[in-house]
Amino acid sequence: MSLSSALLEAAVDQIATLPGIGRRTAMRLALDLLRREPQEVARFSEAIRRMREEVRYCEVCCNISDERRCAICRDPNRDATLLCVVEDIRDVIAIENTRQFKGLYHVLGGVISPMDGVGPDDLNVAQLIERVAGGEVKEVVLALGATLEGDTTAFYLNRRLAERGVLVSTIAKGISVGGDLDQADELTLGRSILDRKPYG
């Protein structure tokens, strides 16, 4: 695909670097931006630049924050003995939306993935170990995705944390609430049978 404008080509090239966005979609998005007012596109472009340049990470939990410590870490009503380890900020939002967790978080910033060249040193693992070494934390809940990478990361963190004498738990895997058995995949259904618990 050769374009009649080098400016358009450059923008399409950049948009196509986003995950899951191919060149055809990038072209569609670029054309949509072209139809807007220049000031509107300037605001669009500026919001992205500013986010990357000015965003900070909570010095305690590594969550994205506009201040040195995020709102969750600053909340005195949260249980500081309970720590939930998640992959990224999306997981924090998802868990917060359940209103079922009153502890604090630790955002890893990814999961261990040898295929993508991501090891423990590329994640916020050292900060986690240091936080647990502080002694206040009693339980670490590993809330990682049920994927090969998530399982690998959980395995690694459990080994590192167990030697610190802290209780390590993982969130339950099983059939969806409100879901029929025949809609669950075999692996999940099998896991939910193995992980059965006393009724009531």
Add this chain to the structure above:
Amino acid sequence: MSLSSALLEAAVDQIATLPGIGRRTAMRLALDLLRREPQEVARFSEAIRRMREEVRYCEVCCNISDERRCAICRDPNRDATLLCVVEDIRDVIAIENTRQFKGLYHVLGGVISPMDGVGPDDLNVAQLIERVAGGEVKEVVLALGATLEGDTTAFYLNRRLAERGVLVSTIAKGISVGGDLDQADELTLGRSILDRKPYG
């Protein structure tokens, strides 16, 4: 979804204005940008801003161009009596890739869509009529999508152009080359029977 960072929230809001990008996808894209180097994100943001601010449109065919006239309009080997009317630059690229068209183009910049409040005055229709009024054009090929909006636009343009005494044609609709009959949808197959032509 309330985020812990107003900067991130602003960027996600902007990305979610793109067509087909919901807030969940916008969040995924924003997090991907956050993982990159600031200079890389600055280049990303700058390419989009520059495209909108500096891009020009060919003064003849309304195609996107970095110069006053696009490379196709400047090419003396193209047949200036034959004009292909398309919705946007993506269609120009698609038709150029077939290497089957040696005429010039006219880019409408959209199609008539009463539902979206797009009328003839929002498109480059006046420039098309003016071009045809010049007298050099003998045939106008309407290469618009086979949608309600495309058909409406073709109907409207045919009426406007016919009174100028120019031949108006539309591209053929039918089964795909290399496609089996049972793979074509009913409307397309029906149309291909109605539009049958002498063999050979």
